[in-house]
Amino acid sequence: xxxxxxxxxxxxxxxxRQARERLYRIEGIVLKRQDFGExxxxxxxxTPDRGKLRAVAKGVRRTTSRKAGHxxxxxxxxxxxxxxxxxxxxxxxxxVNLFRALHDDLLRFTYASYMAELVDKFLEEEDAQxxxxxxxxxxxxxxxxxxGESSLALLTRFFELRLLSLVGFQPSLFACANCGxxxxxxxxxFSATAGGALCPACRTSQRDxxxxxxxxxxxxxxxxxxxxxxxxxxxxxxxxxxxxxxxLLRYLTQVLERHLKSPEFLxxxxxxxxxxx
Amino acid sequence: xxxxxxxxxxxxxxxxxxxxxGPKTASRLTFFLLRASKEQVDALAEAVRELKAGIxxxxxxFNISETPLCSVCADEQRDRSVICVVEEPLDVxxxxxxxxxxxxxxxxxxxxxxxxGVGPADLRINELVERLRTKPVREVILATxxxxxxxxxxxxxxxxxxxxxxxxxxxxxxxxxxxxxxYADEMTLARALEGRRQF
Ligand SMILES: [Zn+2]
Ligand SMILES: [Zn+2]
Numbered sequence: 001x002x003x004x005x006x007x008x009x010x011x012x013x014x015x016x017r018q019a020r021e022r023l024y025r026i027e028g029i030v031l032k033r034q035d036f037g038e039x040x041x042x043x044x045x046x047t048p049d050r051g052k053l054r055a056v057a058k059g060v061r062r063t064t065s066r067k068a069g070h071x072x073x074x075x076x077x078x079x080x081x082x083x084x085x086x087x088x089x090x091x092x093x094x095x096v097n098l099f100r101a102l103h104d105d106l107l108r109f110t111y112a113s114y115m116a117e118l119v120d121k122f123l124e125e126e127d128a129q130x131x132x133x134x135x136x137x138x139x140x141x142x143x144x145x146x147x148g149e150s151s152l153a154l155l156t157r158f159f160e161l162r163l164l165s166l167v168g169f170q171p172s173l174f175a176c177a178n179c180g181x182x183x184x185x186x187x188x189x190f191s192a193t194a195g196g197a198l199c200p201a202c203r204t205s206q207r208d209x210x211x212x213x214x215x216x217x218x219x220x221x222x223x224x225x226x227x228x229x230x231x232x233x234x235x236x237x238x239x240x241x242x243x244x245x246x247x248l249l250r251y252l253t254q255v256l257e258r259h260l261k262s263p264e265f266l267x268x269x270x271x272x273x274x275x276x277x
Numbered sequence: 278x279x280x281x282x283x284x285x286x287x288x289x290x291x292x293x294x295x296x297x298x299g300p301k302t303a304s305r306l307t308f309f310l311l312r313a314s315k316e317q318v319d320a321l322a323e324a325v326r327e328l329k330a331g332i333x334x335x336x337x338x339f340n341i342s343e344t345p346l347c348s349v350c351a352d353e354q355r356d357r358s359v360i361c362v363v364e365e366p367l368d369v370x371x372x373x374x375x376x377x378x379x380x381x382x383x384x385x386x387x388x389x390x391x392x393x394g395v396g397p398a399d400l401r402i403n404e405l406v407e408r409l410r411t412k413p414v415r416e417v418i419l420a421t422x423x424x425x426x427x428x429x430x431x432x433x434x435x436x437x438x439x440x441x442x443x444x445x446x447x448x449x450x451x452x453x454x455x456x457x458x459x460y461a462d463e464m465t466l467a468r469a470l471e472g473r474r475q476f
Contacts, residue, residue, distance in 0.1 A: 032392055038297035063453045069462025073425035098464050103425060106432040113391040120392070262391035269433070 022083045023091070026050060029076045029136060031116045035061065042087070043071060045079070046119060046136060051128040055081055057090045070095040074102055074112050074140055097137075101144030108143050110269050111152050114262040115139050115159055121256050122167045131166050135159065142228065149270065151232070153241055158231050160248050161223045169255045172196030173221050178205045188212045190247055192254035208250075216243045285311065337408070339384045339401045341366045349373075349382060356380045358415040362405065362434065364388050364422055372420065380418070383408065388426040389433055397433065405434070409441050416444045423450050 028045035031052065036042045039061040044054050060068040070077050070093035080092035102112045119136050123129065139159045146152050164170050175182050177196035189198040191206035197217060203209045219240060223231055236244075249263060281289070285307055292303035310318055334340070335347035338360075342348070349355060349369075359380030363369055369382050385400040397403075409417070417438055421427035435445045451469035452461055461469070 066457075066460040068424075069465050072462075072464070095462055098462065100464055100467070103428050103464070104432075106429060106436070109425065109429045109432075110391055117392040261394035264394070265389065265391035265396045268396060 024081055024083075026079050026081060027076070027096070028053075028079055029133070029140070030071055030073050031120050033057075033071075033073060039065075041071075043090070044120060046123070046133055047128075048130040048133040049128055051126045052120070052123050053088070053125060055079075055088045055090050056084070057093070067093045069098075072098060074099050074116060076137060076140075097141070099140050099144050102140065106269055107149060107152060108146070110262065110266050111156055112140055112143055114156065114260075114266065115143075117260060117262050118160065118163055118252065121258060121260070122163065129166065132163065135162055135166060138228070142232075146232075150236065150238075150241060153245065154231065154234060154236065155228070157219075157244050157248060158223050158228055160252060161220070164252070164255070165224065169195075170224070171220075171251060173217065173224055176202055178202035183217070185214060187214050188217055190251075192251045208254075210247075210250075212247065213240070213243060215240050216247065219244060334384075338382045339386065339404065340369050340382055354379070358413060359418065360405075360408070360414055360416075361418040361420050363420050364427065364430070368420065380416075385421070385430070388421055388430045390426050400430075402434065402437070406437055406441070409438060409443055414443055416446060419445055419447045423448070 026045075026047045026049070028047040031044045031046050033041045033043045036056060039059045041057050041060050042054055043057055044052060046052055057067055057071055059065050060071065062068075067090065071079075071090065072095075075095050076097040076099070077093050077095045079090055079094075081088045082091050099112070102108050115136060119132060123132060139155070142155050143152065146155055161171075171177075172195055173183075176199040177191060177194040178198050179202050181199055181201075183197055183199055186200070188200065188211075189203040189206075189209040190196070190212040191198050191209045193208050194202075194206045197212055198206060198209055215237075219234070219236060222234070249260065253260060288307045288310070289300070289303045292298055292306050293300050298306075310321070331343055332341050333343070333345060335342040335350055336345050337350040338347060340347045340349065344351070356379045360383050361372060361378060361380055362383045362385060363372070364385050364387060366384055369384060372378050372382075383401065383405050385402065385405075387395055387400050389395060389397065389400070405417075408414070417434070419431040419434055421430045421434075431447055435447075438445050449472050450465070451472050452458065452465060458466075
């Protein structure tokens with residue numbers, strides 16, 4: 001009899017331990033989400049140690065959900081997940097930072113969407129890159145503290161270049177991407193397929209080579225080699241802003257081999273109420 | 278590979294794609310229908326087929342309707358100077374249940390989500406602006422969902438509408454009924470504080 005009880009107890013302890021092993025804690029930023037079933041959502045989370053992962057949050061579309069406000073889009077949260085058969089399930093959520101400033105400003109929200117889209121497209125699932133996580137967290141934080149179209153654009157250009165470096169696609173800006181010669185202080189060319197700036201002699205080597213002004217090249221180099229506190233005080237002309245935005249978008253699309261979706265809405269938002277540079 | 282007859286497996290598959298129905302419920306429903314009378318099964322099949330055939334979008338508000346003009350838009354008693362903008366037809370039902378709202382609706386059929394490529398052109402936004410231009414509307418209530426995409430959609434609409442000289446309002450937010458304060462997130466609490474009223 002005694003032995004029997006002992007076995008039962010052991011089985012119980014085993015069960016409790018199993019239940020605990022099925023649960024794990026992570027920190028994550030909600031990159032995107034999709035409605036699922038009646039009141040659920042599937043979240044794509046970016047985590048520092050497990051990379052990108054998908055998890056289901058049950059009942060969060062109900063207004064009475066306790067979790068909903070803690071796993072809003074772009075929020076950074078501490079989460080307790082349970083391993084599921086097809087997808088892990090979020091059982092508890094506590095927001096660390098909801099980035100509230102992104103909710104009240106359409107332009108900031110749109111730039112945040114763009115940053116999240118870039119990270120989502122560059123990282124494969126379970127591809128852990130803590131520095132990308134920190135970059136996104138810092139990027140969202142900085143967006144909330146930044147006012148005005150030109151400052152938001154500058155921050156985003158910095159974000160793009162830093163992300164490119166972290167994921168191994170840093171464009172060549174100091175030596176010609178084709179012949180390797182150091183670039184002189186004159187107007188140059190840029191080719192997304194060659195992977196960076198081209199010297200004037202090499203412009204014909206790439207069919208997608210487009211002019212790159214010396215000013216824009218200088219700014220690109222500055223953004224690529226400095227930290228954000230130094231970058232944020234830069235003041236650029238509207239022309240340089242446009243040039244950099246177009247050039248980097250072309251380069252990012254080339255590297256990703258995919259079309260980016262959020263820039264289209266960004267254009268519209270600016271169109272509705274253009275903010276002067 | 279499957280021991281199930283093909284028509285059975287197919288129906289289970291179709292049921293599983295519905296919201297709130299898992300594989301177990303899907304099998305249960307399928308085997309129930311397998312045993313049910315032919316009349317019952319035919320009635321269900323016809324109801325499903327008729328669903329799409331008999332439904333159109335209201336030409337004014339884009340709510341789902343059986344007639345070109347939905348029952349709300351056709352109702353002479355409704356206040357035509359107020360339009361409540363919602364994301365989905367189900368939101369109209371939710372607001373109608375309160376019996377407190379006497380104005381008209383406009384159903385967008387979604388919310389702006391830049392990352393998913395859902396922009397204003399994919400929603401009934403131009404149609405809303407057209408309505409405001411041609412009809413004597415005084416107020417637009419932006420009743421999109423109280424989340425990031427809903428807020429963004431409301432902000433975008435407010436920018437479009439304000440130059441037309443129409444007042445825009447946003448549904449108030451606060452604490453959900455039946456919840457505990459300690460579980461509220463900071464944003465809900467902050468907005469509930471903003472919206473506090475004299476007791
Ligand atoms: Zn060269
Ligand atoms: Zn109608």
